[in-house]
Amino acid sequence: MKKLAFASVALVGLCCSSIACSPLFAQGADGQAAAQGSNNCSQITIKDPAEYNAYTNATSQSSPAAKAEGIEAFLTQYPNSVAKGQMLEALMGAYQATGNVPKTLDAAKRLLQAEPNNLRALTFVVYLEHIQANGNQATLDDAATVAQQGLNAPKDPCMTQADYDKLKDTATPVFYGAIAADDTVKKDFKDEIDAYTKELQSYKDPAQTTVVPALLDTYYLGNAYLQLDPKDLKDAIWFLARFSQFAQPPYKQQGEAAAEYWYKKYHCPPNDAACNATPPKGFSDIQQLAAAPANIFPPASYNITPAPPPPSPADLAHQAIVSTAGCAGVTPAPPPATPAAAGAAPAETPAPAPAASAEPAASAAPAVSFPAACTDALKKSIGLADEEFILANGDPQDQQLIWSIMNGVTAEIPGVVVSATPTSVQLAVTQDAQQSSTADFTINMKAPLKTAPTSGTKVTYIATFDSYTQKPSMIILKDGEPKAAPKPPVRHTTTTHHPAAH
Numbered sequence: 164m165k166k167l168a169f170a171s172v173a174l175v176g177l178c179c180s181s182i183a184c185s186p187l188f189a190q191g192a193d194g195q196a197a198a199q200g201s202n203n204c205s206q207i208t209i210k211d212p213a214e215y216n217a218y219t220n221a222t223s224q225s226s227p228a229a230k231a232e233g234i235e236a237f238l239t240q241y242p243n244s245v246a247k248g249q250m251l252e253a254l255m256g257a258y259q260a261t262g263n264v265p266k267t268l269d270a271a272k273r274l275l276q277a278e279p280n281n282l283r284a285l286t287f288v289v290y291l292e293h294i295q296a297n298g299n300q301a302t303l304d305d306a307a308t309v310a311q312q313g314l315n316a317p318k319d320p321c322m323t324q325a326d327y328d329k330l331k332d333t334a335t336p337v338f339y340g341a342i343a344a345d346d347t348v349k350k351d352f353k354d355e356i357d358a359y360t361k362e363l364q365s366y367k368d369p370a371q372t373t374v375v376p377a378l379l380d381t382y383y384l385g386n387a388y389l390q391l392d393p394k395d396l397k398d399a400i401w402f403l404a405r406f407s408q409f410a411q412p413p414y415k416q417q418g419e420a421a422a423e424y425w426y427k428k429y430h431c432p433p434n435d436a437a438c439n440a441t442p443p444k445g446f447s448d449i450q451q452l453a454a455a456p457a458n459i460f461p462p463a464s465y466n467i468t469p470a471p472p473p474p475s476p477a478d479l480a481h482q483a484i485v486s487t488a489g490c491a492g493v494t495p496a497p498p499p500a501t502p503a504a505a506g507a508a509p510a511e512t513p514a515p516a517p518a519a520s521a522e523p524a525a526s527a528a529p530a531v532s533f534p535a536a537c538t539d540a541l542k543k544s545i546g547l548a549d550e551e552f553i554l555a556n557g558d559p560q561d562q563q564l565i566w567s568i569m570n571g572v573t574a575e576i577p578g579v580v581v582s583a584t585p586t587s588v589q590l591a592v593t594q595d596a597q598q599s600s601t602a603d604f605t606i607n608m609k610a611p612l613k614t615a616p617t618s619g620t621k622v623t624y625i626a627t628f629d630s631y632t633q634k635p636s637m638i639i640l641k642d643g644e645p646k647a648a649p650k651p652p653v654r655h656t657t658t659t660h661h662p663a664a665h
Contacts, residue, residue, distance in 0.1 A: 207245050214241050222253065227260035248278050255287060264291060275309075282327075285313035286334040293341040300348055307345035310338035335365040340380055347383070352390040359384040360460075369456045373409040382406040382418060389425070389599050396429040397469075401461045404446075405453035422449075424598055432470045480557035483549050484564060489536030494560040531563050542568050547576075548593045551603060555636035562633070569628045575646060576604055577623040585611040588624065588643070603636055606643035 209215045217240060221233030234254040238247065251274040258266040271287035278284065292306035313334060318327045339362035346355035359380050366372050372381060385402030388395040400422050407418035426446055431438035438444045445467070452458055452465055474482070477497035484490050541564070553565045578590030581602040589602035596603040606624045616622055626640035 207249075209244070209246060214244060217241065218244075218246060218250075221250070227257040231257035231261065231263075231266070248274065248281070251277060252281070252283060255284065259287070264295070267291065268295075279312075280316040280319070282313065282316050282319065282330055282334055285309055285316060286330075286337055289313060289341045290337050293337075293344055296344070298348060303341070303345040303348055306341040310341040313338045332365075332367055336362045336377065339365060340376060343380065343383070347387070350390070352387050355387045356384060356391075359387065363459050366459075369459055372459050373456055378406060378409050382410075382414075385422075386600070394599075396425050397467060398461070400426050400429065400449070400467070401453065401465060404449050405458070408450060408454040421598060422446075424594075426467070430467050430470055433473060435470075476552075476556035477558055477561075480553040480561050483545065483553060484541070484557075484561055487537065487544055488540045489534060490540065490564075493533060493537050494558070494564055497558045497561075531560070531567075533564050533567055537564070538568050541565070547574075551593060551636065551638060554631050554638065555633055566631070571627060573625060573627045573642075575623055575625055576606060576640065577621070578604060580616045580618055580620045580622055582618060583612075583615040585613075585615050588612075588616065588622070590622070590624075603638065605637055605639045607639065607641050609642040609644050612645070 209218060217237050221230065221237040224230040224233050231254060234250050234257065237244070238250060238254070241247075244250065251270060255267060255270040255274060258270050267287060268291045271284040271291070274281055274284040275288065289306050289310045292302050292309070296302040296306065318324075322330075339358045343355050343358035343362065346352070346358055362380055363372055363377060363384070366377060371377055381402050385399045385406060388399035388402070403418050403422035403425070407415050407422055410418055423441065423443055423446055426449070427439055427443055430445070431443060433439070435444075449465065449467070452462060473479070475497070481494065481497055484494060485492070485496075545565075545568075550565050550569060554562055557565070576590065576592060578592035579597050581589045581591050581600060583589065586608050588606045588608070590604045590606065591597040591600060591602055592604045595601075606626050607629070623646040624640075624643045625646055626643035629639050629641040631638045
């Protein structure tokens with residue numbers, strides 16, 4: 164699922180496990196039962212003594228399980244009781260105390276039917292649907308819709324302002340976190356960033372952002388900045404670095420490695436050895452800033468600058484070819500690159516060239532014959548990551564040259580699963596793709612897999628290069644098969660010959 168479930172103790176304060184959450188009921192001298200709510204709420208009266216006795220029996224049970232059973236019986240017998248709202252709220256608390264998540268969610272939804280603006284019920288529905296969604300779009304959509312309802316819910320007139328403020332402070336981050344999770348699945352990264360930002364802003368105590376769930380959502384916020392086009396590397400680096408300051412191993416090391424990687428991509432010139440070292444020069448200053456609990460967002464002193472513009476992606480692709488023995492002058496140099504737009508990050512991952520087609524680029528131009536000395540040298544010297552870079556960023560002639568040595572070749576493709584079905588697996592193969600969790604290879608299977616691999620699994624397939632697209636950058640292979648595990652060494656037994664007895 165999208166995020167780790169945090170301890171349900173965070174919501175204990177939202178619903179009491181006893182009827183003490185609701186206005187107290189008392190039996191009047193005339194045999195009726197009356198309740199006076201707090202904060203000048205109107206009086207609620209149970210007129211039927213039998214109903215009052217059923218109410219008393221349900222609410223006087225000592226164990227949460229028995230209380231839940233008694234309240235269910237009361238609600239079945241008196242479905243239209245004036246105490247229905249209070250009893251449903253008590254039922255929600257009783258099920259929550261027993262750890263019965265499905266029943267807690269059901270009670271919360273029933274309470275919303277009776278009281279659509281009940282903030283406790285709204286919070287429980289959003290929280291429980293969010294942690295159970297496991298990426299299910301319909302469940303996340305419902306959680307986000309209820310979350311928006313919760314953000315707009317008015318104060319219950321029977322609740323004191325202090326109680327309302329306390330509940331609202333707990334509920335608001337839950338609402339924004341669910342909205343952000345829904346935006347993530349929809350790939351609406353701008354709205355995801357907005358929701359996670361508002362979630363982190365809603366915490367009254369900055370120390371709350373240094374622990375789960377806010378800390379995990381800090382990581383998701385950093386990753387969301389990496390999904391923008393173009394990437395916002397400066398903000399991504401900050402939130403990944405902040406996450407790593409408070410996370411526990413091994414997540415601390417993973418977050419730190421990602422922050423350092425993108426820091427080098429954004430800030431370090433290729434020829435600056437100290438900046439490209441591990442750890443990179445200047446990165447400890449960012450860590451120190453991010454380690455201050457009050458610095459939820461980048462302070463003014465966080466002012467890293469982008470590195471000077473590198474050669475254009477097309478120039479880099481062309482240079483990789485012409486620097487290979489036998490390839491000088493085989494393809495023409497690309498035209499001068501258009502100056503970058505103001506505010507663009509020059510050192511971020513190169514974007515694909517503007518020219519693009521939904522058809523595989525390999526079939527977009529007639530085949531061209533290239534010198535054998537060049538193609539043979541490229542086959543021996545150029546790696547898979549460079550081949551992908553040239554296909555994504557090179558001029559058409561450079562793309563054709565590289566594709567001429569790849570098309571129809573069967574090779575081992577190692578990578579990390581981004582998504583998979585039994586017939587097709589999308590992999591992140593290059594380091595850039597793995598860091599941003601973006602698929603850059605598609606393996607179409609020769610025969611359906613018995614079990615599709617899960618996201619994040621490291622796999623290796625043997626497949627044949629079939630086609631590619633330049634934008635989005637994707638290399639497609641056919642006849643894929645999982646690489647067979649190495650066979651264990653054969654153990655030979657030695658026969659010992661004994662001399663015959665005489």
